[in-house]
Amino acid sequence: MFRIAQRVGSTVQCVVRNNIQKSSAAVFVRHSHGKQESDEDFDNRYEAYFNRPDIDGWELRKAMNDLQGMDMVPEPRIIIAALKACRKLNDFALAVRYLEAVQEKCGSRKNEIWPYLEQEIRPTLDSLGILTPEEMGYGKPELAIQDVYSM
């Protein structure tokens, strides 16, 4: 974004002059490729993506996997859009899976972040009939898998 640079210069002899120059060029330079988008734009983009009427299972899953790889917890509106897309594609399991994935992104601060998220998405959960993982009974492990190294 743009920053206003101020430069104060002074001459050598007794006369001190202040030169205040405004430069309108973008002074701070990020040496990454392309311009960084704002959080707002990012959220809008993903919400719009999930809200697409012609989204299919492949794209939904790819977007979920991509979000999972990012160092962030998705905003409630992105989660709501994803859940609605699951409803559109008639995939209940995917909705629950995504909720589990979001809980995983909360990491060690799950007790702070998840209650807020759940409160925000509760209307959607109730209207679509999606259960949270805890309500499903998947808050704790249910089944055990045999260790591949001892087969």
Add this chain to the structure above:
Amino acid sequence: MAGRQLARTAIIACRLPQRSICTSTVCRSDQVQLDPQTRDKIYPKLGNREIVGYGMNGTAHYIDHTDFPCPAIRFKENTPEVLALREKEKGEWKALTLEEKKELYRASFCQTYAEMNAPTGEWKSITSIVLMGMFLTGWLLLWIKVYVYPDLPKTINREWQESEVRRMIDMRAAPVEGVSSKWDYEKGEWK
């Protein structure tokens, strides 16, 4: 190979996955439809399971990983029971019982996140093996001391040590900061 087939229909963009125009693979609402060659390459190994997405790396494998919530294929095969449940899934989800919901989940996924993250108890076997190893090493060292090492030299005893120190004091060895500096020569004893 198969990965490239699946990957060709999606973008490897880091931001927005878009689909490239590809004539060989078409994605429809739930099922990926493949051309015959790809199908023959992937499908015998897959059983009757549908491919549903890109997965971890574009290959049609089922992998449980916390970083990739949506694997490329469903976990269980499309048996008649599962297909019946899928039909029911198209209606109101509130009409599904908890059992049915769990069945649907397990049909698509093997382990839940809780199960993936659950502790394995492996630390107990690791600790016990390490301690057993240390125990055996202790016995080995004892055996080596008894049977391998030669006798200690005859100079390793108290009298010899004392007379050595006496000799060092007599010849004023290390007088500044060492042995002789600690000896009081007038009194003939340690300071």
